[in-house]
Amino acid sequence: MARYFRGLEVQGAVLGALILRELHTRYGRENIGYAWLLVEPMLLAISVAALHGAEKPHGGSDLYPVPFALGGYCMFMLFRSVISRAETALESNKPLLFHRMVTIFDMLAARMLLEVASTLLALIVLLSLSWALGFGGVPASPLTMLAGFGYMAWFSFALAMPVCAASYFSKAFGKFVHPLVYIAMPISGTFFLLEWIPEPYRGMLSWFPLNQIFELFHAGQFASVRSPYFDLTYLSFWCLALSLLGLISIRIVRKHVHLS
Amino acid sequence: MATIPLHPTEHETDLIEAPAAPPDEPALRFNPERGPVHELRQFEQNLPGGPEPWHRRLAWLRNLALFVLLPTLAVAIFEYGVVANQYESETHFVIRTAGQSGSAGSGLGQLLGLDPNPTAADSQTVVDYLLSHDAVASLERSVGLRAMFRRPDADIFSRLADNAPPETLLRYYRTMVDVEVGRDAGITRVAVRGFRGADAQRLAEALLVIGERRVNEFNKRLLESRLAAARESLQAAEAGVSDTQAALSGLRESARDADPERTSAARIAMVTQMQSDLAQARARLAGMAAAVRPDSPQYVAQAAQVRAIEQQVGAAQASLTGSAQATASGLGRFEGIRFRQELAAKRYEAATAALDTAREQALRQQLYLVRIVEPNAPGKALYPKRMKLIGTVFFALLLAYAIGWLILAGVREHAA
Numbered sequence: 001m002a003r004y005f006r007g008l009e010v011q012g013a014v015l016g017a018l019i020l021r022e023l024h025t026r027y028g029r030e031n032i033g034y035a036w037l038l039v040e041p042m043l044l045a046i047s048v049a050a051l052h053g054a055e056k057p058h059g060g061s062d063l064y065p066v067p068f069a070l071g072g073y074c075m076f077m078l079f080r081s082v083i084s085r086a087e088t089a090l091e092s093n094k095p096l097l098f099h100r101m102v103t104i105f106d107m108l109a110a111r112m113l114l115e116v117a118s119t120l121l122a123l124i125v126l127l128s129l130s131w132a133l134g135f136g137g138v139p140a141s142p143l144t145m146l147a148g149f150g151y152m153a154w155f156s157f158a159l160a161m162p163v164c165a166a167s168y169f170s171k172a173f174g175k176f177v178h179p180l181v182y183i184a185m186p187i188s189g190t191f192f193l194l195e196w197i198p199e200p201y202r203g204m205l206s207w208f209p210l211n212q213i214f215e216l217f218h219a220g221q222f223a224s225v226r227s228p229y230f231d232l233t234y235l236s237f238w239c240l241a242l243s244l245l246g247l248i249s250i251r252i253v254r255k256h257v258h259l260s
Numbered sequence: 261m262a263t264i265p266l267h268p269t270e271h272e273t274d275l276i277e278a279p280a281a282p283p284d285e286p287a288l289r290f291n292p293e294r295g296p297v298h299e300l301r302q303f304e305q306n307l308p309g310g311p312e313p314w315h316r317r318l319a320w321l322r323n324l325a326l327f328v329l330l331p332t333l334a335v336a337i338f339e340y341g342v343v344a345n346q347y348e349s350e351t352h353f354v355i356r357t358a359g360q361s362g363s364a365g366s367g368l369g370q371l372l373g374l375d376p377n378p379t380a381a382d383s384q385t386v387v388d389y390l391l392s393h394d395a396v397a398s399l400e401r402s403v404g405l406r407a408m409f410r411r412p413d414a415d416i417f418s419r420l421a422d423n424a425p426p427e428t429l430l431r432y433y434r435t436m437v438d439v440e441v442g443r444d445a446g447i448t449r450v451a452v453r454g455f456r457g458a459d460a461q462r463l464a465e466a467l468l469v470i471g472e473r474r475v476n477e478f479n480k481r482l483l484e485s486r487l488a489a490a491r492e493s494l495q496a497a498e499a500g501v502s503d504t505q506a507a508l509s510g511l512r513e514s515a516r517d518a519d520p521e522r523t524s525a526a527r528i529a530m531v532t533q534m535q536s537d538l539a540q541a542r543a544r545l546a547g548m549a550a551a552v553r554p555d556s557p558q559y560v561a562q563a564a565q566v567r568a569i570e571q572q573v574g575a576a577q578a579s580l581t582g583s584a585q586a587t588a589s590g591l592g593r594f595e596g597i598r599f600r601q602e603l604a605a606k607r608y609e610a611a612t613a614a615l616d617t618a619r620e621q622a623l624r625q626q627l628y629l630v631r632i633v634e635p636n637a638p639g640k641a642l643y644p645k646r647m648k649l650i651g652t653v654f655f656a657l658l659l660a661y662a663i664g665w666l667i668l669a670g671v672r673e674h675a676a
Contacts (some may be wrong), residue, residue: 241659
């Protein structure tokens with residue numbers, strides 16, 4: 001048991017170090033430094049929200065377009081950045097595997113934690129801004145919204161592990177990741193509720209875990225959204241199964257990574 | 261792999277015939293020239309100082325049993341041994357208005373922001389009522405809801421507690437009654453669960469009955485509110501008609517004239533007749549003036565007749581216009597009242613028509629609760645879904661166990 005505690009301690013330290021290293025390599029010390037962590041997602045989300053700012057609330061009474069676009073886009077950004085960073089994680093951090101206590105899982109987890117932190121911060125700041133500027137944006141039930149966010153983090157991380165493994169084994173797969181992620185954006189419920197979709201497609205879409213996560217998130221964000229389209233058991237099984245697949249796949253990859 | 265150390269008291273040896281693993285961990289030595297340790301390879305390794313491989317495999321099995329099989333077994337025993345059967349009765353109805361077939365707006369229409377169809381909203385109001393404390397109170401009076409949820413057939417975990425406050429009863433009721441409106445066809449599906457088949461059926465029937473009653477109340481209120489305004493304007497019009505009628509009679513009595521129009525027409529005819537007589541008399545007089553002397557008796561008589569006729573004409577014309585009692589002013593008053601009377605009559609007609617259309621519209625907007633599927637008498641208990649629950653628990657635990665095992669192995673690698 002003591003061994004596990006020691007292991008946890010070491011792993012915590014490794015994760016912390018990896019996060020710091022990641023911050024440093026990505027943003028460095030020039031101009032605004034680590035503030036980019038928050039500014040980068042904010043710039044993207046603001047540009048998206050500006051496109052939707054002129055619309056009137058559609059559907060429910062509190063379904064304001066700006067917070068809707070902000071929330072949806074921040075969530076999708078989390079998914080996209082975790083997946084796309086997973087694809088390059090091994091490339092950029094391979095030398096670190098010389099150290100015995102650094103594992104592939106740590107690299108992916110560090111990147112995921114960084115993305116989660118920055119996106120969540122950006123989301124909070126942006127929604128506060130939107131509220132302050134009178135576009136609405138106070139979440140109806142923050143805990144439900146956070147649950148949606150948490151599921152998104154878990155799902156992204158679970159999917160990131162097999163993506164990381166597959167893109168290590170085949171460069172072609174790595175090329176396909178980005179287009180696939182972009183295709184996922186219009187169909188994932190980033191900018192719509194399943195309610196608005198006509199029937200044959202709604203039934204199909206509601207099987208996608210991403211759509212269900214978005215439904216959960218929007219149900220937490222707006223009081224007027226009552227979604228019957230998400231099932232936490234179903235979502236959890238998706239995430240569990242993907243996590244298992246991912247953990248096994250990075251374990252297999254580790255055996256194939258040869259450090260020259 | 262290394263076992264998770266257990267306290268000696270926790271050893272589950274009834275599931276697996278195996279000597280319990282030593283409580284202290286086998287020392288996992290790290291071999292520096294072999295690179296990082298891989299669990300999979302380590303699995304086949306016989307570690308110095310550790311127990312034999314088959315023994316380790318059994319230890320792994322023991323952990324699996326402890327974390328996956330045992331909880332699943334406990335859930336299975338609980339589900340099959342303790343939890344009572346629940347029977348489900350299902351009924352379908354649709355809320356329709358007389359005016360339309362009740363087909364809902366398509367999803368595309370909703371997408372384009374068209375109005376949601378009214379019957380869907382009406383179904384929603386009925387559903388809202390069926391799941392309200394109001395409905396619970398009404399059902400308590402009609403079928404005895406509390407007694408139903410506290411049957412001796414029910415187990416202690418799923419029955420309603422004694423002396424449950426109304427709020428608890430309401431929450432419990434909402435777990436037992438499932439109402440959903442089909443979004444596209446507008447068909448409302450009500451599924452009621454009870455600890456006895458007959459209970460479920462009775463409750464479903466009672467739900468339909470109170471739903472119908474509520475819909476009829478809606479209709480009555482709609483009809484009343486719709487017709488009230490129309491009735492008021494009709495009454496005003498009636499009053500106007502009778503007022504003008506009274507004014508007309510009053511005028512006739514005061515002028516001692518049953519029909520001023522006819523009278524005046526007769527007078528005018530008389531005057532014109534007189535005037536033509538006068539013209540004839542004058543012509544005759546003029547003719548005489550050429551033939552006889554003016555002092556002849558014939559001429560004198562004729563002249564006298566002309567004068568008499570002139571007087572008559574003057575009097576008659578004076579009675580037509582001149583004084584206050586004259587026909588012209590009387591006729592003017594009469595025509596004013598007659599005009600008002602016509603207006604009032606038109607208003608009355610319009611009000612009657614408006615009342616008719618209001619009634620028609622209200623009838624067209626009347627809601628009807630149309631039963632599509634009568635509540636069935638369940639024969640087989642569909643709930644609880646035991647196999648599904650046990651399967652869910654088993655697979656969730658299995659996945660969680662596998663993931664936990666991999667993650668813990670990863671954690672252990674750090675402490676190498």
